Every structure is written in C-alpha cells, then in structure tokens.
Amino acid sequence: MDLYQKFFDQFAAQFHLLRKKYRIVGTVRLVVVLAIIYLFYKFLSTEQSSYLWVVLGLVVFFIILMRIHMSMSWKMRYHQALMELNEEEIGFLRDKKKPFDDGKEFLQQQHPYAYDLDIFGAQSLFQFLNRTASYVGKFQLAGLLNQVLTPKEILENQEAVKELSTQIEWRQNISALSKMAPIHANEYEKIKHWASNSAETLSTVRLIASFAVPALLLIAILGTWLLEHTFWGYLVSLLFTANLILATSKTRDIQKEIVGADKIHETIQNYSLIIRKIEKSEFKGAKLQRFVALFTEGERSVSQELKELSAYFEKINTIANVFVMVVFNGFFQYHIHVLNGLLKWKKQHAPAVPKWLDAIGELEALNALANYSYNNRGYCFPVLNTEGKMNFKDLGHPLIDASKRVSNDIDFTNQRFVILTGSNMSGKSTFLRTVGVNLILAGIGAPICSSKASFFPMPLFVSMRLEDSLSDSESYFYAEVKRLKLIVESVKEEPCFVLLDEILRGTNSDDKQSGTIGVILKLIQDQTFGMIATHDLEVCEITKDHPTILTNKCFEVEMHDDELFFDYKIYDGICKNKNATFIMKKMGII
Numbered sequence: 001m002d003l004y005q006k007f008f009d010q011f012a013a014q015f016h017l018l019r020k021k022y023r024i025v026g027t028v029r030l031v032v033v034l035a036i037i038y039l040f041y042k043f044l045s046t047e048q049s050s051y052l053w054v055v056l057g058l059v060v061f062f063i064i065l066m067r068i069h070m071s072m073s074w075k076m077r078y079h080q081a082l083m084e085l086n087e088e089e090i091g092f093l094r095d096k097k098k099p100f101d102d103g104k105e106f107l108q109q110q111h112p113y114a115y116d117l118d119i120f121g122a123q124s125l126f127q128f129l130n131r132t133a134s135y136v137g138k139f140q141l142a143g144l145l146n147q148v149l150t151p152k153e154i155l156e157n158q159e160a161v162k163e164l165s166t167q168i169e170w171r172q173n174i175s176a177l178s179k180m181a182p183i184h185a186n187e188y189e190k191i192k193h194w195a196s197n198s199a200e201t202l203s204t205v206r207l208i209a210s211f212a213v214p215a216l217l218l219i220a221i222l223g224t225w226l227l228e229h230t231f232w233g234y235l236v237s238l239l240f241t242a243n244l245i246l247a248t249s250k251t252r253d254i255q256k257e258i259v260g261a262d263k264i265h266e267t268i269q270n271y272s273l274i275i276r277k278i279e280k281s282e283f284k285g286a287k288l289q290r291f292v293a294l295f296t297e298g299e300r301s302v303s304q305e306l307k308e309l310s311a312y313f314e315k316i317n318t319i320a321n322v323f324v325m326v327v328f329n330g331f332f333q334y335h336i337h338v339l340n341g342l343l344k345w346k347k348q349h350a351p352a353v354p355k356w357l358d359a360i361g362e363l364e365a366l367n368a369l370a371n372y373s374y375n376n377r378g379y380c381f382p383v384l385n386t387e388g389k390m391n392f393k394d395l396g397h398p399l400i401d402a403s404k405r406v407s408n409d410i411d412f413t414n415q416r417f418v419i420l421t422g423s424n425m426s427g428k429s430t431f432l433r434t435v436g437v438n439l440i441l442a443g444i445g446a447p448i449c450s451s452k453a454s455f456f457p458m459p460l461f462v463s464m465r466l467e468d469s470l471s472d473s474e475s476y477f478y479a480e481v482k483r484l485k486l487i488v489e490s491v492k493e494e495p496c497f498v499l500l501d502e503i504l505r506g507t508n509s510d511d512k513q514s515g516t517i518g519v520i521l522k523l524i525q526d527q528t529f530g531m532i533a534t535h536d537l538e539v540c541e542i543t544k545d546h547p548t549i550l551t552n553k554c555f556e557v558e559m560h561d562d563e564l565f566f567d568y569k570i571y572d573g574i575c576k577n578k579n580a581t582f583i584m585k586k587m588g589i590i
Helices: 002-046 049-095 125-129 135-145 151-165 168-180 185-196 204-227 230-248 251-257 264-279 286-296 302-320 322-332 334-375 428-443 476-493 509-524 537-544 580-586
Strands: 391-395 408-411 417-422 452-455 460-463 497-501 529-533 550-560 563-572
Touching: 002 049, 002 168, 049 168, 049 334, 125 135, 125 334, 125 428, 135 185, 135 334, 151 286, 151 334, 168 264, 168 334, 185 264, 185 334, 204 230, 204 322, 204 334, 230 322, 230 334, 251 302, 251 334, 264 286, 264 302, 264 334, 286 302, 286 334, 302 322, 302 334, 322 334, 391 428, 408 428, 408 563, 417 428, 417 509, 417 537, 428 452, 428 460, 428 497, 428 529, 460 476, 476 509, 509 529, 509 537, 537 550
Parallel strands: 417 529, 417 550, 460 497, 497 529
Antiparallel strands: 391 408, 391 452, 550 563
C-alpha cells in the first residue's frame, strides 16, 4: 500500500502542476484572441497592412497555443486516471472498498459453479479481481473465470502473471490509457459490425473528379485575382457549388462508415498508445511475447495503423460540422478524400480489428490477475502435475480478510473424496467455497490463497445454492436433482472435481440419507475428486467400505462459559458436537 500512496502523491503533484500551466496557457489564449480581434479592427479602420501581418502571426501563435492546450488537457486526464487507480487500490487495501465493476451481467444460475461460488455479482470473486476498464477486458476476465484451461494455458498464464506483477508502472500506464476512453459493450459491437461490413473504394471517375474540380477551382480563383474579370467570379461560384454537390452526394456512404460511438477516435487513439507500449516491451514469457508479435507482424506496426484509423474517424465525424462540411467540401471535397482513405484502410485492415481489441482485452484481464498477485505476495502459484496429486497447505478464502481468515490443510491425493461433517455455523460451507474458489484461481493461472499447493486441472461442478424457478414451475428439489444428474453424467466422461453442500434437503431424513449415500457411491465409481458436506452422521459409515477413496473430515464446536466457540479448523474423523438446540434455547425459541 505504501507504493500506491507514493504513486498517488507523485501523480497528484504532477496533475496540479499541469493544471496550473493549463490555466496559464488558457489565459494567454484568451489574450491572443482579444488581440486578434482588436488588431483586425485596426486593420479595417486604418487599412494599414502591418496590422494584418501581425494578425496572421497571432493566428499562427493561437493555433500553436491550442495544440499545447489540448496536449496539456490530455496529460491532465492521464495523470488523473493514474491518481484514481492508486486511490482505488489504497481504498481497497486499507478500507476494503470495492468500487470495481462486479460483472453481474455474466451471472448464470445454470453454470456448473459460478452462481454457487459467488463468482459474479456484488462482493464476488470477479469484483475482487477486476481492474479492467473496457468491456473487452471485463469480458475476457469473465471468460477466464467461466472455463477450464489446459495445463499449457495455465502455465503460460502463470508465467505472464508473474512477469506482469513486478511491472507495476507499466500495468498502471496500460490501465490509465484504457480508463481514459474505454470501449463499452455497445461501442465494441458497433466496431465489430463496422469491421465485418465489406468495403468498396470509390470509383476511378469519382476520384479523378475529387482532384480535377478543386484544381479547376484553384485556377479560377487565380484568374479572379490576376485578371479581374466577372467571368472568373462566376466560374469560382460554379466550381465551388460543383465541389459541394459532389461531396454531399456521398453523405449516405459517409454516414454508413461512421461508427456512431461517442469519441471513438479518442478510444482508438488511446488503444494505439496501449499497443505502442506493448510493441516496445521486451517480455520473457511466451504468451506476452505473442502479444508483441501480433502487433508487430506487418510492414507497419498495429499502433501506427490504429493511429491512422483514429485520424480518419476524427476527420470523417466532422461531416456534422456545418462550417467544415460547407467550406472544406466546397473548396476541395474534403470528406471525399477522407472517405476514400478510410475505405482503403478498412479493406486492408478491418478484419484484424476485433482480433486486436480482443488481444488488448486479454492483456487487461492478465493485468487484473497480476495486480491481484502483487497485492497478495504471500500467495503461491500451485504446481501442476500429471500424477493425480491434489493437495493444499494453509488454504484460505481469498475474499476473507487476512486478520479473520482461518486456513486449513487438505489433501485429495490418496483419498480423493471427503465427507465433511460439522455443526451449524462451524465453517463447512465456507470451506467448500474456499476449495472451489481456489481451484478456479489455480485453473486460470493465478496465485491461490495457500502457502503450498499441487493440483491438476479438471472440470468443477458445485451444488450449493439452487433456487426454485417460478417461471419454469420448477421446485428446489427438482432443480437439485437436475444438477446432480448433470454432475453424475459429466464424471462419466472425464475426471471432475465435485463440491456438494447438504444435498436433498427437500426430502425426509430416510430419503435424504439413502439418496446422499447413493450419490456418493455413484460418484466414486468414476475418477471423481471432491467433497460433500452433510449433517447426517450415518452417511460417514460408508468410508469403512471404501477406505482408499473416501475419508471423513469435520469441523468441531466447543462450549466455554455457556458460549459457543468455533475455531474453524478441519479435523480427521466425524464431528461429535451439535449446537442447534443450544442456539435455539439461547435465543429463547425453545
């Protein structure tokens, strides 16, 4: 947190200095404008050409000041974005604030584990990890959390996250640029739609006319100035009108090429700056090197191409400016030339645009994981193996504050399925979520809340938080049975990791007991790893028949001075203490 505070103070000082200079330049601009107005008035009243030359000089100076002012404005917004990034991290680490997008739009109740383990939504794992600014980055991060990567992909992600976690300033520069002009969902779809539409360049006749008519207009203007004949004045008016008609006849085509997203040229410009930083980076990891290769494989770098595209979008959007549309098109068919350039660019590069944006989004997602890794340097990157080893030392839930977190060791290597018992509030469900969340993190190449771990990736299935579906007239029990059917069928196809919490709660005790035992026996027929939490102690007896596969673990509760005490530590065996009656008596219910 000290480094974030240092960065915040540094960027705040730079921001305030820039703002001071920005105001000075703004004042000078105003003075120059007033001077131009005054001196032009003097020229009109005295007809002394010296005033006009000074006015022209001041106009040039004003244009220079305007460019300086714009540059300062950009730098101020850039430093402000950097300030906000560090302020958010300070608030997150010190005050546990989470101002980050929670990804609730990615929440699916039917997903094998995301809904049950709070992967998306308020106070979710996604919100805990998320530092992306664009929709593409957010989409890529959600995609990671929703899928199972191959061992090769996991190792490449681990390598990338480790490398990026040490490059804090580089990561913050990328995040700040994305934060300044992020691509939102609708903009992303518009860009993809634009890139997918075919591009046909202008006809040869139209291009010849776009050069020939303005050239004739220039000749007519020179004729008016040199020969002082009314014919030339009429010709100027005629050719100006012809230019305007020819340019405006392509208005529909121009409108078709305008993406329609707000300030899209700014967004594309910032993305070109992001890519330029990537192009100049010398990464060691294979995955990060592929990003560099993707953006530098052509004759021109992708950053240059996107910078050119940004310029085209900025120019073509001026069609809405009446002054530019009339004057610039009237003199030299400005928007025809811009349209032709844009269409040529689109024909050559448009198919690659979504691929470039997706690559930046993927890097944003890796940046988020690297930020999480840097903030939790005590966490470990689990070792991948192919020998069926699955064990975790000091395993804790990453979303629980370190001061309150209780960590446990758990090993699935030999006895691969655990029957977990414990009294109410002893920590069974939390531990199931702890195992599940860390498996997800391990499966995307991120560090996990453990001091040492070994695992191999496999599909994860969870049944913890099912709900009635009124729209489908579906009861809780039927929803649970459907989930169990999905799990049983899935483990037949390949080894899976399964987490079950107190299944078949909607049935009587005999049905529940026999059904739970039946599910366990069905699961262990195949190479299923996992854990089931239950209050039914009789279920634990089946471990005697399958000692090499099943094992009993428990959470205990103790009573001290007529108060319950939970240590949230996992023990071997079956739990001995219960607390439901005690709690109800304590609250005066019975």
